[in-house]
Amino acid sequence: TYVVTDNCIRCKYMDCVEVCPVDCFYEGENMLVIHPDECIDCGVCEPECPAEAIKPDTEPALDTWLKLNADYADKWPNITVKREAPADAKAMDGVEGKLEKFFS
Ligand code: SF4
Numbered sequence: 696t697y698v699v700t701d702n703c704i705r706c707k708y709m710d711c712v713e714v715c716p717v718d719c720f721y722e723g724e725n726m727l728v729i730h731p732d733e734c735i736d737c738g739v740c741e742p743e744c745p746a747e748a749i750k751p752d753t754e755p756a757l758d759t760w761l762k763l764n765a766d767y768a769d770k771w772p773n774i775t776v777k778r779e780a781p782a783d784a785k786a787m788d789g790v791e792g793k794l795e796k797f798f799s
């Protein structure tokens with residue numbers, strides 16, 4: 696499966712939802728997650744994310760993010776249509792420690 700990681704938080708560009716063939720993105724207030732049981736591993740979303748927040752779970756040390764994606768994909772609503780990104784998305788790109796500072 697592919698996994699949404701920290702740089703999505705407060706960037707939330709949503710380009711990813713437009714390309715996913717199985718509509719497996721779920722929306723929280725500040726980020727999206729991928730449902731690991733629905734993702735078919737096609738990889739098309741990875742290069743579409745302007746924040747480079749989407750990674751394959753074959754990359755090391757993604758356990759925390761894989762769990763977070765799995766947990767919240769069950770709680771948050773499905774999203775299939777891109778909307779306007781947050782006004783400060785660019786300023787938030789690359790900010791350190793987003794999980795601790797901004798995740799809710
Ligand atoms: Fe959707 Fe493919 Fe990305 Fe999985 S890898 S979330 S199926 S676009």
Ligand code: F3S
Binds near residue numbers: 703743
């Ligand atoms: Fe997040 Fe990138 Fe999608 S910032 S909402 S994973 S396009």
